Every structure is written in C-alpha cells, then in structure tokens.
Amino acid sequence: GENVEQHPSTLSVQEGDSAVIKCTYSDSASNYFPWYKQELGKRPQLIIDIRSNVGEKKDQRIAVTLNKTAKHFSLHITETQPEDSAVYFCAASYGGGADGLTFGKGTHLIIQP
Amino acid sequence: SAVISQKPSRDICQRGTSLTIQCQVDSQVTMMFWYRQQPGQSLTLIATANQGSEATYESGFVIDKFPISRPNLTFSTLTVSNMSPEDSSIYLCSVADGELFFGEGSRLTVL
Numbered sequence: 001g002e003n004v005e006q007h008p009s010t011l012s013v014q015e016g017d018s019a020v021i022k023c024t025y026s027d028s029a030s031n032y033f034p035w036y037k038q039e040l041g042k043r044p045q046l047i048i049d050i051r052s053n054v055g056e057k058k059d060q061r062i063a064v065t066l067n068k069t070a071k072h073f074s075l076h077i078t079e080t081q082p083e084d085s086a087v088y089f090c091a092a093s094y095g096g097g098a099d100g101l102t103f104g105k106g107t108h109l110i111i112q113p
Numbered sequence: 114s115a116v117i118s119q120k121p122s123r124d125i126c127q128r129g130t131s132l133t134i135q136c137q138v139d140s141q142v143t144m145m146f147w148y149r150q151q152p153g154q155s156l157t158l159i160a161t162a163n164q165g166s167e168a169t170y171e172s173g174f175v176i177d178k179f180p181i182s183r184p185n186l187t188f189s190t191l192t193v194s195n196m197s198p199e200d201s202s203i204y205l206c207s208v209a210d211g212e213l214f215f216g217e218g219s220r221l222t223v224l
Contacts, residue, residue: 034213043217044156046213046214099144099146099209
C-alpha cells in the first residue's frame, strides 16, 4: 500500500517569513495529493490539492509543487501570519480523488510573532 | 460543500463497553469513510462505508471490533466494540464530494 512520509514534524518560522513542508510517497500510481490544515480541537480542512497532471498550483499565499519522478510534493506558505499556526497534513491517493487517502504524520507549524 | 453532523461529540466510556457514533450528511454522497486520529497523531482510515453492502476495512481493522452500518446515502454509524483504553481516540466521519470533508469528530476516552 501507499506510504507517505512528511517532514519536518515541527517547523517554527518568524511571522512574515516563508514555510515549506515536504512529503514523499511510495506508490507511483498515486495521482491526487491534498493538503489539510487542522487547528487545535477542530476538524481537518482542505487548503489546497494537486493532481499528477500538473507540477504546481497556487492559491494566494499557498502553493503546492509536485515532482512525479522523485515522488515528492511540497507545501509552500509565503508571508506567514499568526493564523497559519496549525498542524498540516499531506496525503496521497491513487484513486484520482479523495477516496482512500493515506496521510503523512503531520507538521506542527508555529508562527513566531 | 457537504455539511457533516457527527454525534456524540465526546464521551467517556468504561472498558469493555461499546459505543455507536452517528454521522449524518446534508446531501446524498456515494463515498463515506471513517478515520481514527489518536492523540497527537495523524489520520488513519478505518473503513469505507458502502451503501447496501458490507464496509471495506483497512489492514489492521476488523468488522467485529468496528462494525459499520450504511443504510442510505446520507447516514452511517461506526460502533467501537469491547473498548479498551487503547481505543481512546477521535473518530472522524468523512465524505468524498469532490474533496474529502470531515465531520467535527467524536472524542472517545476509555477508562
């Protein structure tokens, strides 16, 4: 089955700086890669996703890049703000959709004022 | 986007008992899932709840421990049977409707 590795487990950045979280996956058949944000005590919420037919996707301060050859994908957050503090999970699926997602272990992002 | 109602939101249970968690969606969805999130951990898929047939369980999860019902396209239940402290977790119902949406979760503490 699919295995998703996520690094780092904790990331502390100064407010206004950029944050990068990296994930690798094992199954070359995987073709859908979402990122979820989970604030303390709340449900995970999708912030951005990418499919294997594109290499990069951007939504305001958030971007995701995908390298299919190397089987890794990354989340980039620019101009970080205090409300970006949360746990971020990457995931992968070979169904082309959201079914059967395998999640990474999560990254606790801390934005220092 | 799908709106998912889950209950109970939290419960404290005694060892050896069973608890059923309910999940209601505001629209008909084909794919419903149950995930477990142990304290401070990631999300692990327990099973896919199939309407009109038995659930499909992931490796490490069995029907006797986590029986699931899916009587229609808007509702599902997950039962955690014969609970032990190791079952203390957040159990999340989710639906695939273009993306994966999660319920608020049911936080179970087993004493």
